[in-house]
Amino acid sequence: xxxxxxxxxxxxxxxxxxxxxxxxxxxxxxxxxxxxxxxxxxxxxxxxxxxxxxxxxxxxxxxxxxxxxxxxxxxxxxxxxxxxxxxxxxxxxxxxxxxxxxxxxxxxxxxxxxxxxxxxxxxxxxxxxxxxxxxxxxxxxxxxxxxxxxxxxxxxxxxxxxxxxxxxxxxxxxxxxxxxxxxxxxxxxxxxxxxxxxxxxxx
Numbered sequence: 001x002x003x004x005x006x007x008x009x010x011x012x013x014x015x016x017x018x019x020x021x022x023x024x025x026x027x028x029x030x031x032x033x034x035x036x037x038x039x040x041x042x043x044x045x046x047x048x049x050x051x052x053x054x055x056x057x058x059x060x061x062x063x064x065x066x067x068x069x070x071x072x073x074x075x076x077x078x079x080x081x082x083x084x085x086x087x088x089x090x091x092x093x094x095x096x097x098x099x100x101x102x103x104x105x106x107x108x109x110x111x112x113x114x115x116x117x118x119x120x121x122x123x124x125x126x127x128x129x130x131x132x133x134x135x136x137x138x139x140x141x142x143x144x145x146x147x148x149x150x151x152x153x154x155x156x157x158x159x160x161x162x163x164x165x166x167x168x169x170x171x172x173x174x175x176x177x178x179x180x181x182x183x184x185x186x187x188x189x190x191x192x193x194x195x196x197x198x199x200x201x202x203x
Contacts, residue, residue, distance in 0.1 A: 020106075042058040046096075047096045051066075054073055112147060116148055122142045123184050125138070135174070136172065141168050152186075153186060159197065176202060177200065177203050183195055
């Protein structure tokens, strides 16, 4: 290996590995980012999409807030926690923090999520003519997801059945005729919503 190539490889290996955490926030709610720093903070800089949103240098620059998030931002100078209120979808993106002249090896990819309160959830059968003489039927847990993802899907067989995590689309057959209804649930990090029970066509 050429000396220059070897030096470049060593330089890359010496660079800190930055872990990127996906952090979900409720649209309209608060975003809290905790750098999990211990010790006295003598200076701190939080950035959003590369732009400074908060900066403090002990005995030099008092804590000040800058940019589009000004007025909704707070930094705890003891813990380093950044809190932003009344978050919108456009406030998401990459956040990084530098404490005591060191860029911490973690960044936060903030993603906005809406609650499912106003999203109707419905069990849709395919084909629409599903009945006991059919071989099998496909069921879809339908919901119009507008800024409500990521979501998980759950299914419940019968009124007294247990919720089981599954896919958005499932298939039932004549072997499942013993329960009267089937219900689906959609869940995201901040809320969940059930469908009305659908009649099992094989019952």
